[in-house]
Amino acid sequence: MDLINWIGGLIAVVSDPRALLDALGPWLLVGVALIVFVESGVLFPFLPGDSLLVAAAVVHGALGAQLWRIVAVCLLAAVAGDQAGYWLGARYGRRLFRDDARILRTDRLEEAEAFFDRHGRVALVLGRFVPIVRTYVPFAAGAARMSYRRFAIWNVLGALAWVGSMTGVGLLLAGVPSVADSIEGVVLAVVR
Known part of the structure; x- marks a missing residue:
């Protein structure tokens, strides 16, 4: 029964980005980095990357965290997560x-190779903005043997665009009165 309660508590905390950020306490940067790293490419897509970045930008002052540190840590974690997924x-x-x-046939692997030759750059950047896709694009790029140099360049550009835009949205929302008090609703609107 304790395991069920623990899992229920974990789901509740992960689904509420403000509660998650508060729960991390002094481990805020480590926790945010770990979540962004895992969601970015370690094949576990069910973490709140988008909402976490927006919420962290909205409430960074109340958490006692400097926004530039959150952005820097998230950029590094996003790039490293995609690197892990690629490898x-x-x-x-x-x-x-x-x-x-039935699904993972070798002819589809050849199609994936052709896709990443033609559209890999766009997939790496735009895939960042689609929660489950964000996790699997780097893995697919590695399996399809996308050029590592090309992957690395577009991985960094995609991470910059994603982290920058999500924290930018959070900063814009932070300027709206009472947004920090109702962050759950705001995050749901942003993610949808």
């Missing part, structure tokens, strides 16, 4: 494909 895909991704598979 996981490059190392293990191709092993998932089989000629006789």
